[in-house]
Amino acid sequence: GAGVSQSPSNKVTEKGKDVELRCDPISGHTALYWYRQSLGQGLEFLIYFQGNSAPDKSGLPSDRFSAERTGGSVSTLTIQRTQQEDSAVYLCASSLAGRYEQFFGPGTRLTVL
Amino acid sequence: ELKVEQNPLFLSMQEGKNYTIYCNYSTTSDRLYWYRxxxxxxxxxxxxxxxxxxVKQEGRLMASLDTKARLSTLHITAAVHDLSATYFCAAFYSNYQLIWGAGTKLIIKP
Structure with a gap:
């Protein structure tokens, strides 16, 4: 079946602009995660959605970052007033529920000039 | 707070050799993941x-878990070039979070 998809695959933006990154999880997966991976680094947890519960936003690095998940499916990560340090690959993952194996999308490479 | 340490962080090896990547975690966790x-x-x-x-095995890779020692290992047998990649371990934490190691970059030379 279809895996996790993300769009766009690449995004180049100017400092100060807003960007929106999209994630389509695997159908039937109730849990959705956003991570950030800087070049050559590990994964930094950003936010977690589970069904209709309030999301865990504890990993968001600043109030410029926000995310929503509509209808328990598609999620959008928004970064306002982008800074150069926001440049990274943003990965989305989904799973059946919080305790289960996570399946990752291909990522969005964000470059802030 | 759970912390996960991998070592080595970088490994260059010859084809045909065996090696092990180690993943230590600091507090109790009941499941451990390996990703490539x-x-x-x-x-x-x-x-x-x-x-x-x-213990789980897939081809030339074998992973094991010792929860008492808080240690997981990923063993590579008779390495081949196609196994060159970065390998991450992650330990399960709280109800849904994975805490990730920094990754081991593995280069296998022909």
Whole structure:
């Protein structure tokens, strides 16, 4: 079946602009995660959605970052007033529920000039 | 707070050799994951280890878990070039979070 998809695959933006990154999880997966991976680094947890519960936003690095998940499916990560340090690959993952194996999308490479 | 340490962080080896990547975690966790990431690609799940003494094997890779020692290992047997990648371990924490190691970049030379 279809895996996790993300769009766009690449995004180049100017400092100060807003960007929106999209994630389509695997159908039937109730849990959705956003991570950030800087070049050559590990994964930094950003936010977690589970069904209709309030999301865990504890990993968001600043109030410029926000995310929503509509209808328990598609999620959008928004970064306002982008800074150069926001440049990274943003990965989305989904799973059946919080305790289960996570399946990752291909990522969005964000470059802030 | 759970912390996960992998070592080595970088490993260059010859084809045909055996080697082990170690993943230590600092507090109790009841499941451990191994993922592979090829350059410029996303993460691919390799193994999920659910209990003490669990051992799983896929081709030339074998993963094990010792929950008492808080240690998981990923053993590579008779390495081949196609196994060159970055390998991450992650330990399960709280109700849904994975705490990730920094990754081991593995280069296998022909």
């Amino acid at each position: 990431q090829d350059p410029g690609k996303s993460l691919e799940s390799l193994f999920v280890l659910l209990s003490n003494g669990a």
